[in-house]
Amino acid sequence: MPAAGHWKQWLMFRNSVSFNTPDPQFNQDVSWYVFRLPFLNFLFGWFFAAIILVTVLTVVAHYLNGGIRTSGPAPRVTPQVKLHLSILLALLAVVKAAQYWLRRYTLTSSTRGFVQGAGYTDVKATLPALNLLILISVAAAVLLIWNVRQRGWRLPVIAVGLWAVVALVAGAIYPAIVQKFRVEPSESKRERPYIQRNIDLTQKAFALDTALTKSVPVEFGEVTTEAVQQGVAALANVRLLDPKQDAIKQAFTQQRRPQGFYEFADLDVDRYVVDGKLQQMVVAARVVADKLPNSSWENTHLAYTHGHGLVAAPASRVASDGRPAYLPEQDNTALGVTRPEIYVGDGMPGSYVVLKSSRAAGEIGPAGPGERYSGNGGVPAGAWFRRLAMALKFGEYNLLGSGLIRSDSQILWMRDVRSRVNKIAPFLALDSDPYPVSAEGRILWVVDGYTTTSHYPYSENADISQLPTSSGLRREFNYVRNSVKAVVDAYDGSVTLYRMDEADPVAAVWDKVFPKLMKSKDDLPAVLRDHLRYPEDLLRVQTAHLGKYHLNQADEFFNSDLRWCVSQDVPAEQSADSATISTIVSSVGVASSASSSTTCSSGDRYVPYYSLFTPPGATKAEFSLIRPFAPFSPDDSLQVLRAFAVGTVGADLMPKLTMYDVQGSLPSGPYTAHLQIQSELSQAFTLEDSKGSKVLFGDMQMVPVGKGLVYVRPVYVKAEGQSAIPDLRYVVVIGNGSLGRGDSLTVALNALFPGAQVVLGDRSGSSGGTTGTTTPTTTPGGTTGPAGGETTVEQLLAAASKLFDEADAALKAGDLGTYQQKVTAARSKVTQAETLLGGSSTTTTIVSVPKPTA
Incomplete structure (x- = not known):
């Protein structure tokens, strides 16, 4: 069982911080379940598998060496071999007892009952059975050690047989009987306290508790003419352009794509101050298309290296022909952009580009050839051994043979913003929709990062069926926070992480592990603060739960007649x-x-x-x-x-x-x-x-x-x-x-x-x-x-x-x-x-x- 894949669990185990929230069954802080229990389960599972492997190899070795005989008048097992095997089997029993002890805590994520978490059967049947199995495991270990001085294997065999019978009867058959004949006939009564636990902790795990505590009752009546006249400001904010509608994307593509090698990966809604008034804008970044007019190596990696600028149109107004009333670009100065080149973007091609090459025509922009990169976003590739390393990495001979790579050339890869952030912070789940922002003359990409866990006690797993396929939240989890904002510079690809939720223990752990990786939200530039938005993937997950978890009482929750969809x-x-x-x-x-x-x-x-x-x-x-x-x-x-x-x-x-x-x-x-x-x-x-x-x-x-x-x-x-x-x-x-x-x-x-x-x-x-x-x-x-x-x-x-x-x-x-x-x-x-x-x-x-x- 390889341990390398469990590095996250080890780091969280070592750097655990408190949630200051006890679970209602064992009174353990939630941090025990989120940070410590997963690694301990892995550790003792690894020990158990390792001891079994060692025991098997030991039996084979002793058999080959004559310590174990299956025929002849001599004893079948020598005393030395008996001692060796008894110690190994005793260790196996002790490790199994530890696993039973840990398994008690995993009941808080059980899915046996009406809701997720330890239900009536888990608490009244499975938990006592696990306690009994712990005692039997320890007793079997003692008998195995004591039997070293005794003749034969009768007592250990009896103990192991009893252990197996109890594990089957008490661990599986008895809980099934309790569930069928005691719980199901009066499920609402038996499960009521456990449903309440699930409601309380699910609301807390998905940050629904505050929203439900401060919910606003509203009642709608008739719309009057006077109300329409007084509501002009609200009505003027209605969007006439839908960024998710392909028709609008087609209009942007047809009217604001100056060259065929550009495309708009996505359209987003943002707000800017226009003539002193806050207005919604549909904003799109021009990125390099996957398909180029001529996809030669030189064109793909040296010429068509970057996208160019932002295109914006007021979301609440159209031109007289019914099409977007685009803001005049004027080299993007209308949006305050003075550095319009986009080398890193949403949906950018995954291949590498060579910057600062000696290509006579330079890089190609919207006005044609002649653009030159002046930043330091790539990896220096002028030295021969670096070019060799890059050629081996990308499987590309041209990186060695091309005469267009200069001593100061750079290679930039991983140009998709989400891939870039994920490489730097693999512990984050990323939102499916990065969006561009014009800030301080540059184009910056904002990516919402989530911290999650699937080990929050009594919390229901998220419904991920309503999430886009590209969402980083398409995984099993029952706790989520939008704790990190990642900001990626479109020109040099630099990534800055801001820890936004200082109360999130999961983010606090990773801040301890990588103390210089995330900045405080106080360091977030003021110009970016006005462009933050509520993440769409987070709302999808929360509203999927809110349909039933707006109900605060177990009886209402069980009856389900007051649920929403x-x-x-x-x-x-x-x-x-x-x-x-x-x-x-x-x-x-x-x-x-x-x-x-x-x-x-x-x-x-x-x-x-x-x-x-x-x-x-x-x-x-x-x-x-x-x-x-x-x-x-x-x-x-x-x-x-x-x-x-x-x-x-x-x-x-x-x-x-x-x-x-x-x-x-x-x-x-x-x-x-x-x-x-x-x-x-x-x-x-x-x-x-x-x-x-x-x-x-x-x-x-x-x-x-x-x-x-x-x-x-x-x-x-x-x-x-x-x-x-x-x-x-x-x-x-x-x-x-x-x-x-x-x-x-x-x-x-x-x-x-x-x-x-x-x-x-x-x-x-x-x-x-x-x-x-x-x-x-x-x-x-x-x-x-x-x-x-x-x-x-x-x-x-x-x-x-x-x-x-x-x-x-x-x-x-x-x-x-x-x-x-x-x-x-x-x-x-x-x-x-x-x-x-x-x-x-x-x-x-x-x-x-x-x-x-x-």
């Missing part, structure tokens, strides 16, 4: 025909008795989304990660909104989870809202399909407005063809059971709430960075007003609403020409209204990095 996921593409959808809509929200299962269905669950979110009753928006819940139903037939979790970053820079418990009459859930959109707009979607276009959906976002709740969802359309650029075609708003839609959030809101007359400026300018204009006319009073006779914002919005109604009528009649004319005229009215209000008639050209908070 994470809301059913809303499809990202159009599906089903209108007749089918109408049937589904009429049935959603009616509980079904077809199944008696006590677990949520295995269907896809709502994907958490980031947003500048204003919670119910609050006036200030926070950058939040949101995930809703529905009441438990085994077939997902109940799709109303029962609760929602909101993750933010607290003033202490730590993840802060808040639960909002919906009371009273429950509003529709996000899946019900999606079905309503599918049903009421099926004709428009069918028309798009008939033209060969594809209808795609963005996030279904919840927006508390006054004492009510509305759902907002952008709808994109991608025309037929690989090179077609998707655009935002509709914005749909659902509130008070009704639906409003338009080509902007402004239009959709005014369609649903005609008296609100709000203007958000969420559709203006163009994707190229220019702005639309409105031609003014002179009114009879001598003032300048918009064309068409309307002179006030109210008149313009009323006219726009009427034009959209006429467009809908033309669409139903199949008159596509009139439909397009009416839509264009309506958009013009909205733009004129925005101009009168001084809305978004100009395009922002400067984005500053957030200012440090006090």
Whole structure:
């Protein structure tokens, strides 16, 4: 049994620190289970296997040497051999007794009962059996030593036989009988105290206890016109661009990839101060593509060495053509980036690159050849023996034979940010979504690191079925903390780890093991603090548990009728025909008795989304990660909104989870809202399909407005063809059971709430960075007003609403020409209204990095 793979357990054993939390069965601190017990289990298991191996080899050796005879008149075993074997077998019995003693503590992670942890059968049957087996093992060891002076092996054989019988009867048969005939007939009564232990320690292990203690009750009523007018700030933060939707990624790729050797591995949502106002931005880093135009050795390793810059677009506004209203790049100075090269990034190719080569054209950037690396991120490779070592490492002769490698050349490999962090800190589980940040003129990657263990007593194992396949949390664990932030410089690949959770004992142990590896969170640059966010993988894990672990009492937990399920996921593409959808809509929200299962269905669950979110009753928006819940139903037939979790970053820079418990009459859930959109707009979607276009959906976002709740969802359309650029075609708003839609959030809101007359400026300018204009006319009073006779914002919005109604009528009649004319005229009215209000008639050209908070 190799010991090298257990180095982590040894280091944690040696550097153990206290959790200051005793377990309820043995009153041992949790650190005993997390840091000491795993290594002791390995150690005594190794001893047991080693003694068995030595005993077998000893028997063979003595047999070959004549010490053990199977025939003839002489004694079968000499006294010396008997002494030797008796000592080995006695040692084996003592080690087994120690294993039985340790196994008592592993019962706190038992899965025999209703929940994880020592249940009734474990405590009342298995634990006494283990205590008895300890005594029998020790007795067998004593008899083996005492038998050295006795004739024969009768007593040791009897002891070992008794040991085996007791191990079978008391260790397996008796607990099974107790479970079947004593526990199962009255399971709720027998398991109640042990379920309570599981609830308390699972909540603590997954940091749910504070969120549940401070959960906020909310009640939603009708959305009023006045509330819409007063909620303009919250509504203006609704994202029209969904970074997870392939349509937006395609738009970025088609419009902001200057060369074919670049790609966008991922799109992220962040926030920056734009013209003095905090705004959400969809940000993407241009990295080198895996597939190059010419994948020769020189191109792959010397020419196409790096990505270039960040591309950003306001998340809550689109251009007049429905595509992202990109910020002008101007060599990335708009984002404060003065060092735009990306040599280390998310999803970068795994191969190495040679920097500072003597290639005449240099490295290739967006403007063509001529770029030169001036940093020190690679390993010096100028010396002959270094080149030989690198050639052997990568199996690449060209590193020796190429004449393009200079004396000051460097080799950079491991260019994926997660691989780089994992190599430096292999004890961390890494989040699946690193994100880029513009800070101090450089592009920095932020990676969330988790500390985990699977040995926390009485805590339930995490449900990892909802995690992305790339998540480092796809492992067995029952304790997690987001204790470390890793910051990776995109230019030189340097990695800096910040220990954020000073109360996490697991992080404290690794800080003791590697005292100079992690910096204090106080050392985190101020510019990065404003870009921290609640990790998505952490919220997925926590909300998977919150569905049942929001229940604090064992009886409620056992009955399961008050459980929640994470809301059913809303499809990202159009599906089903209108007749089918109408049937589904009429049935959603009616509980079904077809199944008696006590677990949520295995269907896809709502994907958490980031947003500048204003919670119910609050006036200030926070950058939040949101995930809703529905009441438990085994077939997902109940799709109303029962609760929602909101993750933010607290003033202490730590993840802060808040639960909002919906009371009273429950509003529709996000899946019900999606079905309503599918049903009421099926004709428009069918028309798009008939033209060969594809209808795609963005996030279904919840927006508390006054004492009510509305759902907002952008709808994109991608025309037929690989090179077609998707655009935002509709914005749909659902509130008070009704639906409003338009080509902007402004239009959709005014369609649903005609008296609100709000203007958000969420559709203006163009994707190229220019702005639309409105031609003014002179009114009879001598003032300048918009064309068409309307002179006030109210008149313009009323006219726009009427034009959209006429467009809908033309669409139903199949008159596509009139439909397009009416839509264009309506958009013009909205733009004129925005101009009168001084809305978004100009395009922002400067984005500053957030200012440090006090």
